[in-house]
Each structure stands twice: as structure tokens, then as C-alpha cells.
Amino acid sequence: MGDYFSKDMEKLNYLLSEIDEVYHDASVRLGVSDSAMRILYTLCIAGDRCPLCDVARLSGSSRQTIHSAAKKLVQEGIVSLEAKNGRDKLICLTEKGSALTKATAQRVIEIENAIFDGWEKEERKQYFRLLSKYLNDLKVRVEKL
Secondary structure (H helix, E strand, C coil), X not given: CHHHCCHHHHHHHHHHHHHHHHHHHHHHHHCCCHHHHHHHHHHHHHCCEEEHHHHHHHHXXXXXXXXXXXXXXXXXXXXXXXXXXXXXXXXXXXXXXXXXHHHCHHHHHHHHHHHHHCCCHHHHHHHHHHHHHXXXXXXXXXXXX
């Protein structure tokens, strides 16, 4: 199996898993589950309300994971769900949810912004260009599977 894996892919997968672990650690340190953090983070970016299906898409989580986490957050009074069109629902931050978002997701976003602000403009452009190129190439090749 090891013959199929280049050193570059090994390094990429290591870095990606380490980044995921740091985000998990942030969630643990801030006292929320990974799924709850993804919802709060997405709402922090999208606004105080967002279609539930968009939260799943924007967070990179499955709809089932987001629905389960949302249900728990509704029970805790962090979010409410409002009917939208058809079966889709809007997930909305409550006052308690806004306070929690400021104490959790917003802090993570501030860290991310500080990191990018510390990079030169050309470094950011190169990073995003290469990451976009990798993503686009990956999508094209996966579609051919």
C-alpha cells in the first residue's frame, strides 16, 4: 500500500489531519462539540440566520450531522428553526446563541484572520491559488471515477 503514496501526499494528509485536530482542540477548549462549532462558525459568517442545507454545504458536514447538532442546539436554546420553503428550514441564532457564537466561533475566526493578516499579500494569493488549483483538479479527477 505504501508504494501508492508519495511523500508529498503523505505530508499533505498529515498537515490536513493536524489542522482538523487543532480545530477539534479549539472546540474542546471552548466547550462546544465539533458539529456545534461548525454551525456557529457558519452562522457567524452567513449572518444570524441561514438555510439549514446551506449550513451543511458551507461547513463541509453532512446534512444528517448538521440536523442532529441543530436539534441539540434547539433543545439548549442556542438556535431556533423556522420554516422556509417546503421542507427546508432556516436555522437562527437566539440571544443565547449570539452570545455563545461570540465566545466560540468568533474567537476562532479572529485567530484565523490574525494568521492571514500576518502573511504577505503575495503569500495569501499564492496559498489560495494553489489550494484552488488542487481542489479543482481533484474535483475533475473524482468525477471521472
